[in-house]
Amino acid sequence: MKKVRKIILLLFVFFQFAFLFLQRPNVVDTASLTAASATLSNSRLSYRAGVATGTTGTSTVDIDTSGFSDNNTNHLFPNDVLCFADSGFAGCSQQKTYTVNNIIDADTFQLTSALSASLGANDLAIATQSGSLTLSFTTTAEIPTAGDILVTIPMADNASGNDGFPDTTASVTTGGFDLNAIAATDISTTGCTDANWVATETIAVGSGTTDHTIRVDRQTSACAASSAITITIDSAPGIVNPPPITSGHTQGGADVYAINIKTRDGSDNTLDEIDVKVAPVEAVLVSATVDETISFTVAGVSSSSSTCGKTTDVTTTAYSVPWGTLINTDTIHYGSQQLTVSTNADGGYSVTIEENDQMGKNGGACSGASAGESANCIEDTTCDGAACTESTSADWATATNNGLGFSLANQSGTDASFLYNESSRTFSSRQIADQEASETKATVISNAGPVSGSSAYVCYGISISGTQPAGYYFNKVKYTATATF
Amino acid sequence: MKVKSQKSKVKNATKNLKLVLIFILATLFLILNTPSVFAQQSIPLTASPARQEILVDPSEQQTINVRFLNQGDSPISGIIRVADFIVDNKDGIPRILEDSSQASPKYTASTWIKSNFDRITIASKDNVLLQFNIQVPENARAGGRYVAIFFEPEGIVPQETGANQEAGSGVSTRLASLLYIRVSGEISEQAMISRFFANGFAEFGPIMVETDILNRGDYHIRPKGVLALVNPFGSVVAQEKLKEENIFPDTLRTFENELGSKYMLGRYKITLTAAYGETGQSMSRSIFIWVIPWRIILIIILAIIIIWFILKNMKKKTSKNSGSLKKELEIEKQEIEKLKSQLKKRAD
Numbered sequence: 001m002k003k004v005r006k007i008i009l010l011l012f013v014f015f016q017f018a019f020l021f022l023q024r025p026n027v028v029d030t031a032s033l034t035a036a037s038a039t040l041s042n043s044r045l046s047y048r049a050g051v052a053t054g055t056t057g058t059s060t061v062d063i064d065t066s067g068f069s070d071n072n073t074n075h076l077f078p079n080d081v082l083c084f085a086d087s088g089f090a091g092c093s094q095q096k097t098y099t100v101n102n103i104i105d106a107d108t109f110q111l112t113s114a115l116s117a118s119l120g121a122n123d124l125a126i127a128t129q130s131g132s133l134t135l136s137f138t139t140t141a142e143i144p145t146a147g148d149i150l151v152t153i154p155m156a157d158n159a160s161g162n163d164g165f166p167d168t169t170a171s172v173t174t175g176g177f178d179l180n181a182i183a184a185t186d187i188s189t190t191g192c193t194d195a196n197w198v199a200t201e202t203i204a205v206g207s208g209t210t211d212h213t214i215r216v217d218r219q220t221s222a223c224a225a226s227s228a229i230t231i232t233i234d235s236a237p238g239i240v241n242p243p244p245i246t247s248g249h250t251q252g253g254a255d256v257y258a259i260n261i262k263t264r265d266g267s268d269n270t271l272d273e274i275d276v277k278v279a280p281v282e283a284v285l286v287s288a289t290v291d292e293t294i295s296f297t298v299a300g301v302s303s304s305s306s307t308c309g310k311t312t313d314v315t316t317t318a319y320s321v322p323w324g325t326l327i328n329t330d331t332i333h334y335g336s337q338q339l340t341v342s343t344n345a346d347g348g349y350s351v352t353i354e355e356n357d358q359m360g361k362n363g364g365a366c367s368g369a370s371a372g373e374s375a376n377c378i379e380d381t382t383c384d385g386a387a388c389t390e391s392t393s394a395d396w397a398t399a400t401n402n403g404l405g406f407s408l409a410n411q412s413g414t415d416a417s418f419l420y421n422e423s424s425r426t427f428s429s430r431q432i433a434d435q436e437a438s439e440t441k442a443t444v445i446s447n448a449g450p451v452s453g454s455s456a457y458v459c460y461g462i463s464i465s466g467t468q469p470a471g472y473y474f475n476k477v478k479y480t481a482t483a484t485f
Numbered sequence: 486m487k488v489k490s491q492k493s494k495v496k497n498a499t500k501n502l503k504l505v506l507i508f509i510l511a512t513l514f515l516i517l518n519t520p521s522v523f524a525q526q527s528i529p530l531t532a533s534p535a536r537q538e539i540l541v542d543p544s545e546q547q548t549i550n551v552r553f554l555n556q557g558d559s560p561i562s563g564i565i566r567v568a569d570f571i572v573d574n575k576d577g578i579p580r581i582l583e584d585s586s587q588a589s590p591k592y593t594a595s596t597w598i599k600s601n602f603d604r605i606t607i608a609s610k611d612n613v614l615l616q617f618n619i620q621v622p623e624n625a626r627a628g629g630r631y632v633a634i635f636f637e638p639e640g641i642v643p644q645e646t647g648a649n650q651e652a653g654s655g656v657s658t659r660l661a662s663l664l665y666i667r668v669s670g671e672i673s674e675q676a677m678i679s680r681f682f683a684n685g686f687a688e689f690g691p692i693m694v695e696t697d698i699l700n701r702g703d704y705h706i707r708p709k710g711v712l713a714l715v716n717p718f719g720s721v722v723a724q725e726k727l728k729e730e731n732i733f734p735d736t737l738r739t740f741e742n743e744l745g746s747k748y749m750l751g752r753y754k755i756t757l758t759a760a761y762g763e764t765g766q767s768m769s770r771s772i773f774i775w776v777i778p779w780r781i782i783l784i785i786i787l788a789i790i791i792i793w794f795i796l797k798n799m800k801k802k803t804s805k806n807s808g809s810l811k812k813e814l815e816i817e818k819q820e821i822e823k824l825k826s827q828l829k830k831r832a833d
Contacts, residue, residue: 296658
């Protein structure tokens with residue numbers, strides 16, 4: 001009887017311990033995953049502002065200055081793609097996205113194209129920022145077969161966290177990322193024999209206050225401790241970054257979100273765990289303005305130089321062509337200047353030439369386009385066969401065809417509007433546009449695009465007859481350099 | 486032995502002297518043959534920006550800056566002027582209007598712009614930043630106004646020496662910075678493709694297409710367009726962007742594009758669709774062209790005909806030969822039959 005009592009007592013104690021063991025099992029100690037990191041390929045916060053006005057047919061949009069994630073245009077840049085969505089997020093207005101052309105002021109921006117429909121007062125201007133997310137870590141404990149990795153990505157509370165629109169909240173604790181309808185094919189897991197991880201990860205889109213989770217199951221064999229593992233959500237479509245939190249956010253400061261990674265055994269007991277931080281932040285627009293410039297140099301050319309197929313007789317300066325005494329009559333005297341242009345203007349440049357009048361004795365007026373010797377003028381040459389004007393060139397080889405004219409030769413580039421040797425001529429020439437006679441200024445060199453150091457010689461020729469009245473003849477020639485309109 | 490080495494030394498020295506002389510002569514030739522430019526006699530100027538665009542409201546006051554740089558070794562003095570300009574050509578070359586009364590008041594604004602300087606001197610390797618105040622009249626019409634701000638070093642008429650027949654030209658230089666002013670307000674935006682031309686028939690591609698776009702609006706436009714070449718089966722085989730260039734109001738601008746490859750065949754359609762303006766206006770036009778490499782086609786047809794003739798002749802010859810062979814065979818057969826019958830007779 002005593003023996004029976006002892007057995008009963010022993011059994012009672014045994015069952016007590018057994019009950020306690022089964023009812024309250026030892027908690028497995030979890031360790032922390034090591035070398036853990038989360039990397040966003042695009043760490044820029046999404047842009048989400050309220051629309052104040054935006055009228056159909058116009059390209060400017062005003063935004064609300066309070067009550068939204070973004071209350072100014074500081075975080076919106078040229079070339080950002082915008083979607084104007086209503087508060088129900090039923091797609092973009094008119095199923096159309098727009099591109100930001102430039103930022104006009106703190107609450108106005110301009111689009112590259114006009115709005116095809118007026119925007120509503122409750123509409124939102126949204127520039128979604130999305131990209132890939134890469135999670136890397138090293139396990140501390142072994143993940144057994146049938147174990148898994150569970151990634152928890154924060155989602156904005158009570159938002160539609162899978163529609164591709166960035167979701168706004170007041171604080172980081174209630175905010176998070178939009179999964180943007182990613183699929184298992186967008187996720188890859190590497191490390192610890194890639195093929196032993198399930199190919200089709202389990203994605204659970206968050207709802208209410210529950211965050212998104214992605215579960216990667218271990219299928220064929222255990223993953224040893226100290227294994228380096230990388231989980232990547234690719235950038236197409238990529239998860240959508242949240243906009244700035246609506247309360248307590250400082251522009252330029254990051255909103256820091258925690259992504260939880262845990263490894264689990266087959267019974268979903270946590271083996272290792274860590275919270276890795278990601279910090280989306282407003283981007284900084286780095287820009288430099290390069291002004292369009294135009295550089296123009298006029299330079300003199302010394303005598304006895306060979307330009308336009310002729311040897312110059314006089315030394316010119318940038319300010320003058322001093323013909324001096326024209327001792328030999330019915331002889332063409334030559335003098336040249338060099339013009340050089342550089343510009344980064346995309347439309348190029350042009351240089352025109354004009355003269356205030358034909359050469360008049362002591363600067364006297366030479367009325368009309370062909371005031372000659374009888375009017376005490378050295379008239380503009382009409383070249384051989386009276387064939388050239390300020391816009392038409394002709395050969396000028398016969399010195400008895402007196403007057404003043406010019407030709408052109410490229411020194412660097414091909415910008416001269418005509419050439420001294422065109423059409424097998426020896427000195428193809430034109431008149432200088434006479435402003436006294438209201439002639440149209442003619443282009444001497446031009447280019448339809450940017451140039452660097454395009455250069456040409458302007459080669460002047462002058463010839464007088466033996467009956468030219470004695471005196472000092474002069475006029476003023478002017479070059480005008482501008483960018484092309 | 487000694488004499489021999491001295492001789493070779495003299496020979497070497499002569500050779501070196503010759504080389505030096507050749508070098509000096511070549512250098513002299515190059516120096517004399519190159520037109521010498523007087524560095525100190527040049528006017529190297531830069532204007533920045535070359536073009537700028539501003540938006541103003543009626544009765545608004547605004548300031549713009551223009552910088553002129555002197556990259557030369559000597560100071561340069563000259564006048565600063567503001568003048569209206571227009572564009573009256575297809576190449577977009579601005580024409581500065583010396584007298585603002587010549588200009589259509591629709592596009593002028595030179596009288597709105599004031600500067601504290603009308604004459605400046607820019608030190609060597611230095612620049613001058615000039616500020617211009619724009620006072621927009623209250624009743625300013627919405628649209629574009631176009632102004633050139635230029636620096637003009639003064640030309641010097643060469644000194645007279647008192648000779649009998651003496652001449653000289655003073656040369657002055659103007660370097661302009663262009664300013665496009667957009668007066669805010671409702672404007673008319675209207676442009677059209679006034680000419681869309683390509684040769685109706687071509688032997689080979691690519692096809693040269695000329696497009697004239699006429700801007701009938703109140704402000705300059707910068708059309709963005711694409712030319713597409715559609716083959717006879719309706720597929721787009723080539724696309725070319727229209728060069729983005731400004732078109733002055735009431736002015737045409739000509740664009741040239743090349744489309745397609747060298748070898749094309751059939752009736753092609755060329756279309757141009759372009760967008761312009763602030764309100765998303767568009768314009769489009771299309772033409773049809775034929776591309777037939779007729780010489781190549783002619784050569785192929787001739788080659789086919791020649792080959793056909795050759796084959797026909799060959800066939801004829803072959804059939805002729807076989808006919809004669811048949812005849813010969815027939816004769817041979819008859820002869821054999823004859824011989825057979827003769828042999829039979831003999832045997833009988």
